[in-house]
Amino acid sequence: MDKNSEEFLQVHDMLIRYSYSNVKKVIKNFKHKLGEGCYGSVYKGSLRSNNEVAIKILKQSKALGQGFISEFATIERIDDVNVVQLIGFCFEGLKQALVYDFMSNGSLDKLIFLRKKIYEITLGVARGIEYLHQGCEMQILHFDIKPRNILLDKNFTPKVPDFGLMKLYPINHSTVSFTTARGTLGHMAPKLFYKNIGGVSYKVDVDSFGMLLMEMVGRRKNIHADAEHSSQIYFHYGCTTKLMKAKLLKWKKLRKRKGM
Incomplete structure (x- = not known):
């Protein structure tokens, strides 16, 4: 185990540490x-207290070790009703x-076409993204x-999870530099399609939130691979x-009318 990683985890001991067994x-x-x-993969489990949990087992790779520390260090400090709560870890x-x-x-993708609590859900997602920013x-x-x-929890309160692609940068910085695209086709900001991305800001998440809203309001998936025309493959391009x-x-x- 990396010595620096272990020292870091021992200092940040606010969360429960589980053995792999x-x-x-x-x-x-x-x-x-x-x-x-x-x-990695996510599995459902149950603690001794009978509380149900979701455990993300990360793929085994030395390259992901620092990624784990980065994600852990970020999530352990997060405390917001619309952001998923980390309660423990294994390393x-x-x-x-x-x-x-x-x-x-x-x-939400399983309930995207339902009208139940659509306003509360979209507002909660927006608040979660705002908290991250x-x-x-x-x-x-x-x-x-x-x-x-x-x-969505038992009360349909939305939670923003999965920080595998996240990027951190100081509050007083307006942009952060990138050389490779991140995200999912049909949801990622158009700027992220280009090879030389350059500087991006929090607006890339705002763009993705807009795509999410279009799915919910339009009641149609953003990607339709079997569409007849290319403009119909991505919902937002089709709308344009x-x-x-x-x-x-x-x-x-x-x-x-003017006879021109």
Whole structure:
């Protein structure tokens, strides 16, 4: 185990530390898998207190060791009703895990087409993103705001989780530099498509939040791979195309009325 990482974790001892063997017991030896992402898999478990938890088992890689420390150091200081709460962790060399409160209503993508509490949910997501941008010691850019990454607790209170792609930078900085794209197609800001990204700001998360709103209001997934036309593949591009066509039609009618 990296000596510096271990010293860091011993100093930051506010959270419960679990052994890897205990983690396996809690999740009943990987019995109930909730999902999988590029940084690891999430499993449902139950503590001795009968409290249900979601445990993210990170992929075994030396390169992810510092990523774990970065994510841990950030999340342990977060305290907001609309951001997922970290309650414990495991760090045994390449065996790393993060323990969160379990969200009984799952992710927003499973309920995206429902009208239930749509205002409260979108407002809660917005407040969670605002907290990451302005409520912490460091600004936190999430880079992957999408329905699948918004969790709902038993009261349908939305929580922003999954900081695998996050980037931290000082509050007084307006931009942060990047050389590679981050995020999910259909939700990432258009600026992140370009090869030479340069400086980006919190607005990339605001763009992604806008895509999320379009999905909820339009009741249609942002990505439709089987669409007939390329402009229909991404919902927001399709909306832009329709808007331009409507303006063009209006302009033609106006010219016709004036006899031009």
